Amino acid sequence: MVLPWVRIYEYNIIGVFGALLGGSFPANSPAVLVEGSNDDDDASSSPSPNLFVIPCGSDNSIEEELGHEEITDAQPPDSSEFYAPLTSFDWNEIVPKRLGTSIIDTTCTIWDIERGIVETQLIAHDKEVYDICWGEARVFASVSADGSVRIFDFRDKEHSTIIYESPQPDTPLLRLAWNKQDLRYMATVLMDSNKVVIMDIRSPTMPVAELERHKAGVNAIAWAPQSCRHICSVGDDTQALIWELLPVAGSNGIDPMSMYSAGSENNQL
CATH class of the missing domain: 2.130.10.10 (YVTN repeat-like/Quinoprotein amine dehydrogenase)
Known part of the structure; x- marks a missing residue:
């Protein structure tokens, strides 16, 4: 060691x-x-x-x-x-x-x-x-x-x-981000998953939203420093997605408001 x-x-x-x-x-x-x-x-x-x-x-x-x-x-x-x-x-x-x-x-x-x-x-x-x-x-x-x-x-x-x-047994959680503009909300990422889970600490165990538009595993997440409703995620699909969390999500989930593509996998944000 x-x-x-x-x-x-x-x-x-x-x-x-x-x-x-x-x-x-x-x-x-x-x-x-x-x-x-x-x-x-x-x-x-x-x-x-x-x-x-x-x-x-x-x-x-x-x-x-x-x-x-x-x-x-x-x-x-x-x-x-x-x-x-x-x-x-x-x-x-x-x-x-x-x-x-x-x-x-x-x-x-x-x-x-x-x-x-x-x-x-x-x-x-x-x-x-x-x-x-x-x-x-x-x-x-x-x-x-x-x-x-x-x-x-x-x-x-x-x-x-x-x-x-995690709803799947033995599935690690890889990353965590706390919303500094609204401390009621956190986001986490499951290992080797394309999903970003949004949580409200007032309602344990039940996620507020699940963001699932990445095409490969998510590696990093970060809340916007000036807004409590925006979060960015990056992953192995070379995409950086910016999301706006709406009070009510559509029937097909939440789509990113902006999308950027890099030449290779994104590991840090």
Whole structure:
């Protein structure tokens, strides 16, 4: 088993990337830090707006990909231990020092990147955890190979709420997106499925809508940052579909409002 880690980079005024937390592994899905709103007690301080993060999970260096030489690596708190590889991550937009990672060992780990420590680690699922996303400052959700969507609250770490389970036994849920404009709604993707499932957390187990116009497996989903009714999905069919969620769907389901085609499969959004 390899030692995965999370690399936090800062792009400074002289154009040099410096690793604030590090490990020499290839990138999965980088993201730029979004400035926090400071609406929460934990958001008293924020990391630099020039920070971005890369989750890592194997054994090759990424410096060559970045094309910069002046990179310093900080070691994990205990580099003698070995951990299961990370599968995904999400940066808390309300508390920017807080980063959540999902791991194949059934756990989710919450990091305090200002102090470079693990804030908490929860056994989240019965099988591998494939994705994680924040809803509020202390609330996050995750999906897993066990086919469930679960919500966790820091104020009650011993329990979680299952809001959706895959109707097909042993069908993993691959991706999860929480609507930041309307936290009542989430979207998830079944592995090797052309379907995007829209959920209302007030009505667990029953999806609000199922978007089924992709011709191959869906790989990634993202809600529009400025609208609570629009979501984009991309997949192995080379298509990027933008959907508008209507109050009442037609008898044949919902058709995308826009469609874009790439030259090959789309894996990230």
